[in-house]
Amino acid sequence: AYLWAGPPRLGKRVWQSVVLGLGIAAGAGWWVLAAELTPAADRPYFGGSTDNNILQLAIGYNGLGRLDGNETGSVSPGGGQGSAFGGATGVLRLFHSEFGGQISWLLPAALIALAAMVWVSRRAPRTDRTRAAALLWGGWVIVTGLVFSYMDGIIHPYYMVALAPGVAALVGIGAMALWQARLGTVGRVVAAAAVMVTAVWAFVLLDRTPDWLPWLRWVVVLTGLVGAALLVAGPQLAGLVRSRRGRLALVLVPVGLAMVAGLAGPTAYTLDTVNTTYTGSIPSAGPQAVGFGGGLAGGPGGQVGNPGGQARQFRHGTGTGGSGAPGVGGVPGTGSLPGQAGGPGRAGGAGGGGLRGAGGGLGGSTAVSKALVKLLEQDASRYKWVAATEGSEAAAPLELATGEAVMAIGGFNGTDPWPTLAVFEQLVAAHQVHYYVGQGSESFGGGRGSSAIASWVAAHFTKETVGGETVYDLTEPLSGTA
Numbered sequence: 001a002y003l004w005a006g007p008p009r010l011g012k013r014v015w016q017s018v019v020l021g022l023g024i025a026a027g028a029g030w031w032v033l034a035a036e037l038t039p040a041a042d043r044p045y046f047g048g049s050t051d052n053n054i055l056q057l058a059i060g061y062n063g064l065g066r067l068d069g070n071e072t073g074s075v076s077p078g079g080g081q082g083s084a085f086g087g088a089t090g091v092l093r094l095f096h097s098e099f100g101g102q103i104s105w106l107l108p109a110a111l112i113a114l115a116a117m118v119w120v121s122r123r124a125p126r127t128d129r130t131r132a133a134a135l136l137w138g139g140w141v142i143v144t145g146l147v148f149s150y151m152d153g154i155i156h157p158y159y160m161v162a163l164a165p166g167v168a169a170l171v172g173i174g175a176m177a178l179w180q181a182r183l184g185t186v187g188r189v190v191a192a193a194a195v196m197v198t199a200v201w202a203f204v205l206l207d208r209t210p211d212w213l214p215w216l217r218w219v220v221v222l223t224g225l226v227g228a229a230l231l232v233a234g235p236q237l238a239g240l241v242r243s244r245r246g247r248l249a250l251v252l253v254p255v256g257l258a259m260v261a262g263l264a265g266p267t268a269y270t271l272d273t274v275n276t277t278y279t280g281s282i283p284s285a286g287p288q289a290v291g292f293g294g295g296l297a298g299g300p301g302g303q304v305g306n307p308g309g310q311a312r313q314f315r316h317g318t319g320t321g322g323s324g325a326p327g328v329g330g331v332p333g334t335g336s337l338p339g340q341a342g343g344p345g346r347a348g349g350a351g352g353g354g355l356r357g358a359g360g361g362l363g364g365s366t367a368v369s370k371a372l373v374k375l376l377e378q379d380a381s382r383y384k385w386v387a388a389t390e391g392s393e394a395a396a397p398l399e400l401a402t403g404e405a406v407m408a409i410g411g412f413n414g415t416d417p418w419p420t421l422a423v424f425e426q427l428v429a430a431h432q433v434h435y436y437v438g439q440g441s442e443s444f445g446g447g448r449g450s451s452a453i454a455s456w457v458a459a460h461f462t463k464e465t466v467g468g469e470t471v472y473d474l475t476e477p478l479s480g481t482a
Contacts, residue, residue, distance in 0.1 A: 050417075
């Protein structure tokens with residue numbers, strides 16, 4: 001947009017853009033450079049990678065892997081979940097059940113507004129602000145929208161927030177561009193079409209949950225119809241109204257009706273979301289709470305409509321469960337305790353996913369029993385970690401409940417090869433970890449993590465059941481195993 005519409009001459013715009021790009025690379029790249037130059041033995045493990053390489057994570061799992069679905073080191077070793085998270089790919093993906101209610105309310109109007117902005121600025125100078133806005137915000141919406149529509153890797157409903165600024169800018173600037181251009185009948189018809197399309201699409205979105213505020217979709221479509229009709233018939237009605245107040249009403253009434261048609265649905269979604277308690281880590285707006293219906297690596301396969309006993313659950317999708325697997329790849333820093341380099345689990349945490357009933361996680365409860373909280377808080381100041389458990393989804397509820405550090409074994413998905421059993425044994429011997437909370441079917445979060453660590457803990461330490469969870473006291477070895 002700047003290369004086309006910036007005020008300076010072309011040569012200056014080019015070198016300014018080059019400097020801008022270098023500034024972005026420096027601002028985003030200094031940390032990556034520092035991470036790469038730090039020896040593996042002196043840094044925390046980069047969670048989500050298989051070889052402790054931040055570039056693998058940035059370019060693979062969190063980069064190109066999101067586009068092509070090859071997300072090694074991610075939810076399951078060797079690939080992402082693709083449509084199990086966001087429905088089928090395609091140009092209409094953002095209008096389907098997974099994402100439609102999250103972002104598409106004003107998307108048709110934004111595209112109409114973009115076309116209007118291009119049209120009204122077609123003969124304007126190169127530096128015209130309306131055309132520049134069309135390039136900037138139109139590029140934002142189209143590029144981001146197409147990426148979201150066709151990416152085969154992990155994608156969640158809340159990612160759609162990235163489109164909101166572009167959609168809002170196009171609708172607002174496009175409406176003003178039509179108003180200021182005074183295009184007569186053509187301009188009024190375009191504006192009326194945007195209002196009507198928005199109202200009809202809002203009706204479709206609201207009709208996907210017919211038992212929720214069933215009257216709202218009819219209010220929306222009727223106000224849209226009346227507002228669109230008034231926009232087209234404005235000049236004719238103005239000839240019948242002589243008072244200044246009446247003429248003002250002819251402007252304000254259709255604008256108000258258009259705002260009701262466009263914003264009543266998403267406003268209702270917003271209020272429903274604000275007034276609803278969420279659990280888990282994948283939020284979505286409105287009564288549908290559309291998400292994925294399947295398990296991630298390390299958790300059981302979820303079933304569509306599985307409530308899990310939660311206040312808000314994911315009621316759509318056809319995902320299938322995955323199975324956890326131990327991480328593979330290089331293992332860093334075995335020569336020193338990870339606590340000296342920041343500690344394991346700080347680079348990302350996690351235990352397997354899946355829809356869960358008892359434990360924390362993607363679709364699970366974050367409730368922790370008072371008995372377990374009380375136990376973990378005992379002598380907490382004496383330990384670097386009050387507990388260790390399988391993955392950050394299992395560790396997070398414990399950390400939130402106690403306010404203390406909890407080690408997340410195995411990285412975000414419980415599949416990272418860190419910490420190793422040898423390092424974990426060193427930490428326990430140094431009295432840096434107090435408790436181990438479950439593993440596998442016993443785990444608070446149901447994660448898989450390191451079976452070697454779990455087996456070693458079970459074979460060497462006493463256990464008890466606290467608040468329904470299996471807890472091992474790492475300061476109380478079994479007799480004969482000290």
